Amino acid sequence: xxxxxxxxxxEKYKALGENPETYLKGLLHAKxxxxxxxxxxxxxxDLQKPxxxxxxxxxxxxxxxxxxxxxxxxxxxxxxxxxxxxxxSEQFFAEKLKRLIRYTDxxxxxxxxxxxxxxxxxxxxxxxALAPASGFQSAQFRYLELMCTPVINLVNNEGKKRxxxxxxxxxxxxNIYWRDAGYNRKTGKTSYTLKAFEExxxxxxxxxxKSTRGKTVWEQFLKFEDPSENLIFRMKDFDHxxxxxxSKTHLKTATKYLDKKGKTKKATGGSPWKKYLxxxxxxxxxxxxxxxxENILDWV
Ligand code: HEM
Numbered sequence: 423x424x425x426x427x428x429x430x431x432x433e434k435y436k437a438l439g440e441n442p443e444t445y446l447k448g449l450l451h452a453k454x455x456x457x458x459x460x461x462x463x464x465x466x467x468d469l470q471k472p473x474x475x476x477x478x479x480x481x482x483x484x485x486x487x488x489x490x491x492x493x494x495x496x497x498x499x500x501x502x503x504x505x506x507x508x509x510x511s512e513q514f515f516a517e518k519l520k521r522l523i524r525y526t527d528x529x530x531x532x533x534x535x536x537x538x539x540x541x542x543x544x545x546x547x548x549x550x551a552l553a554p555a556s557g558f559q560s561a562q563f564r565y566l567e568l569m570c571t572p573v574i575n576l577v578n579n580e581g582k583k584r585x586x587x588x589x590x591x592x593x594x595x596x597n598i599y600w601r602d603a604g605y606n607r608k609t610g611k612t613s614y615t616l617k618a619f620e621e622x623x624x625x626x627x628x629x630x631x632k633s634t635r636g637k638t639v640w641e642q643f644l645k646f647e648d649p650s651e652n653l654i655f656r657m658k659d660f661d662h663x664x665x666x667x668x669s670k671t672h673l674k675t676a677t678k679y680l681d682k683k684g685k686t687k688k689a690t691g692g693s694p695w696k697k698y699l700x701x702x703x704x705x706x707x708x709x710x711x712x713x714x715x716e717n718i719l720d721w722v
Pocket of ligand 1 (some may be wrong): 485486490491536537540545555556557558559560563600603672675676677679681689690691692693694695699704
């Protein structure tokens with residue numbers, strides 16, 4: 423060990439008001455760290471609890487968990503974008519967008535594990551044991567949206583017609599696009615899946631919408647005086663990959679398993695899924711102002 427390193431270690435503990443010798447002696451006895459402890463492998467591998475004996479249910483659970491972890495990575499980047507304060511250079515922002523696009527690409531390309539990698543008949547049996555749970559109830563999916571764009575952008579054209587001229591947050595959330603999955607405006611009936619989801623998460627969604635006000639990716643982007651073509655391209659690429667390509671891959675999978683031979687099966691979350699899941703119905707875009715003069719993001 424170099425003297426310089428020893429000196430730095432001593433200074434570190436002295437600054438904490440601690441005796442450096444105690445810690446250095448502790449190091450003598452400490453066991454080396456192992457991969458399995460650091461990565462928490464045992465915990466991770468103990469998190470799959472199938473409800474049936476169908477082998478592919480494990481594939482289904484693990485793949486959902488992989489998606490949740492990928493969303494966690496994306497939210498980790500988004501938190502840093504939301505907190506960013508220096509808009510004199512684009513480098514940080516561009517790098518973060520690149521990461522978000524890379525993770526979205528992972529979500530899209532790996533989705534084949536669902537589209538091709540499940541036995542059709544087995545899936546259609548074990549899924550019945552999961553009702554009324556649904557991927558719809560992924561809170562991270564909604565957190566990510568609220569970190570990317572002002573919540574008003576999550577109201578589709580039909581929803582906007584119902585809004586008063588200057589709606590408060592509660593009114594916006596009552597008309598947010600994803601309520602169409604479980605709230606029937608004609609009958610006033612709310613599905614169990616939606617009710618349970620809102621009971622658990624709605625307050626946290628509203629609180630996030632408040633805390634990210636003025637700091638969403640879109641609003642942060644607007645702080646660049648003269649954004650480069652490259653940055654604009656990355657913003658649009660992320661918007662398109664996440665809100666159109668991934669959504670369409672997911673819809674294609676739902677269609678394969680739930681709409682065979684023209685017969686529409688009821689989804690576990692009970693939504694009118696054929697209509698609801700189509701990007702054209704949701705009209706979700708994080709950065710709609712970037713697409714004004716084009717129709718690339720027209721959700722077809
Ligand atoms: C065989 C595979 C899958 C099928 C057939 C399927 C089907 C569906 C259906 C029908 C819905 C509409 C809600 C409902 O009524 O349940 C839905 C929503 C959703 N699913 Fe899946 N899904 C699959 C895999 C996944 C995976 C792996 C994820 C990853 C977490 C996921 C995430 C979501 C999300 C986030 C929603 C809400 C989408 C939105 O609001 O735009 N799904 N899914």
